[in-house]
Amino acid sequence: MSLVTVKRAEAELLLPTYDRHPVLFTRGRGVYLWDSKGKKYLDLLSGIGVNALGHGHPAIHKVLVEQAGRLIHTSNLFFHEFQAELARQLTKMSGLDRAFFSNSGTEAWEGALKLARAYAHAQTGTGNNAKSRILALDNSFHGRTFGALATTGQTKYREPFAPMLPGVSFVGINDLEDLRWKFDSSVCAICLETVQGEGGISPLSPEFLRLARELTRKNDALLILDEIQCGLGRTGRYFAYQHYGVTPDVVAVAKPLAAGLPLGALLTTHKVATCMHPGLHGTTFGGGPLTCAVAVEFVKQMKSLLPHVQNLGNYFKEQLAELEKKHPAVREVRGLGLMLAMELDDADAAQAVVKRMLEEGIIINRTHDKVLRFLPPYIIEKKHVDQAIHALDRVLAAVLRGGISRKYGKNEGTIADEVALAHA
Numbered sequence: 506m507s508l509v510t511v512k513r514a515e516a517e518l519l520l521p522t523y524d525r526h527p528v529l530f531t532r533g534r535g536v537y538l539w540d541s542k543g544k545k546y547l548d549l550l551s552g553i554g555v556n557a558l559g560h561g562h563p564a565i566h567k568v569l570v571e572q573a574g575r576l577i578h579t580s581n582l583f584f585h586e587f588q589a590e591l592a593r594q595l596t597k598m599s600g601l602d603r604a605f606f607s608n609s610g611t612e613a614w615e616g617a618l619k620l621a622r623a624y625a626h627a628q629t630g631t632g633n634n635a636k637s638r639i640l641a642l643d644n645s646f647h648g649r650t651f652g653a654l655a656t657t658g659q660t661k662y663r664e665p666f667a668p669m670l671p672g673v674s675f676v677g678i679n680d681l682e683d684l685r686w687k688f689d690s691s692v693c694a695i696c697l698e699t700v701q702g703e704g705g706i707s708p709l710s711p712e713f714l715r716l717a718r719e720l721t722r723k724n725d726a727l728l729i730l731d732e733i734q735c736g737l738g739r740t741g742r743y744f745a746y747q748h749y750g751v752t753p754d755v756v757a758v759a760k761p762l763a764a765g766l767p768l769g770a771l772l773t774t775h776k777v778a779t780c781m782h783p784g785l786h787g788t789t790f791g792g793g794p795l796t797c798a799v800a801v802e803f804v805k806q807m808k809s810l811l812p813h814v815q816n817l818g819n820y821f822k823e824q825l826a827e828l829e830k831k832h833p834a835v836r837e838v839r840g841l842g843l844m845l846a847m848e849l850d851d852a853d854a855a856q857a858v859v860k861r862m863l864e865e866g867i868i869i870n871r872t873h874d875k876v877l878r879f880l881p882p883y884i885i886e887k888k889h890v891d892q893a894i895h896a897l898d899r900v901l902a903a904v905l906r907g908g909i910s911r912k913y914g915k916n917e918g919t920i921a922d923e924v925a926l927a928h929a
């Protein structure tokens with residue numbers, strides 16, 4: 506099937522929720538993808554942080570095929586062999602005690618929010634006058650279901666679906682005063698991404714995370730971290746909070762957990778878990794034998810890649826920083842491990858860079874308007890980073906020349922002109 510045929514069919518048949526790039530992918534191997542015309546792409550986005558082991562990883566493929574032939578789904582009415590094993594691995598890595606499995610990031614987050622309310626209810630005995638306020642962060646992103654939306658600090662996602670779940674207040678990222686001011690004894694949870702992903706790859710400051718930990722601990726509220734994008738090896742540690750020496754009461758993970766199959770999890774302490782009982786929360790699909798068997802293999806592979814993620818992440822960041830010195834329109838390079846960003850001073854330019862990189866056969870994306878986001882697979886090598894940096898250097902020069910010229914008054918060119926020229 507051709508791109509044109511698929512595009513036409515989707516335009517007639519799907520809800521218009523996505524503005525897709527005009528590429529039809531048909532296969533992948535390692536860090537590469539191929540489209541329907543046979544063009545090869547270097548994948549520096551991993552399906553938004555999901556394909557952390559790249560495409561067609563042989564160990565994942567083996568488990569997937571074997572388990573698919575044995576048992577795919579049981580429902581959570583019965584036992585299977587892999588949930589407890591996966592929970593054992595995740596709790597050991599996280600320093601937490603218990604797990605609940607979902608199908609996606611947003612569901613893991615919903616579970617975490619429900620846990621916060623259930624824990625607050627349990628503290629009062631009757632549930633009367635239970636604390637219920639939630640503090641979340643400006644620019645955060647936690648998913649598309651209602652609880653996740655209500656805690657997402659970006660009006661463009663929330664407003665079209667108002668009214669939201671009540672009781673959520675937003676705090677400025679790394680604003681200690683704002684956090685102190687908005688926190689009181691009515692707060693049941695502080696909810697944070699350890700490194701904001703969709704909000705532009707912004708890590709929490711150590712002081713801010715420590716203050717959130719201190720306030721919640723003193724008041725028996727929960728510190729809930731969203732590591733759906735930044736967890737499970739992405740930053741070079743099992744969990745991003747391990748860079749800070751802080752352990753949350755609850756952490757949500759998802760994206761890479763089952764190497765491309767849909768699986769999320771929340772991890773929590775024994776103490777918090779006591780507020781749950783059979784029937785209070787659940788899912789039909791979450792944590793099935795196929796996804797959990799694959800996830801056990803993912804965890805095994807991921808553990809051996811952590812030093813590589815750290816090294817390659819440092820190298821990649823250094824190379825991006827070199828480009829920052831060279832191209833004045835680059836505002837900042839930031840990130841941890843293989844979760845990296847280059848912020849430009851212009852949203853149109855960032856969009857044009859992503860488009861032009863795709864034409865060059867390199868997949869990145871743009872988030873928070875001006876931020877180029879890099880979430881490559883953990884198996885990426887130095888030669889792939891070098892290829893990407895060379896291409897980005899060329900593309901930045903071509904796309905930004907108009908914008909830079911305009912800004913510094915060197916000639917009359919515009920970004921639109923430049924992009925048109927670049928694509929001519």
Ligand SMILES: Cc1ncc(COP(=O)(O)O)c(C=O)c1O
Nearest residue numbers: 609610611646647648702733734
């Ligand atoms: C930090 C964070 N939380 C939650 C989500 C939602 O996850 P999902 O799309 O799997 O529901 C995402 C997705 O991008 C995310 O990056």
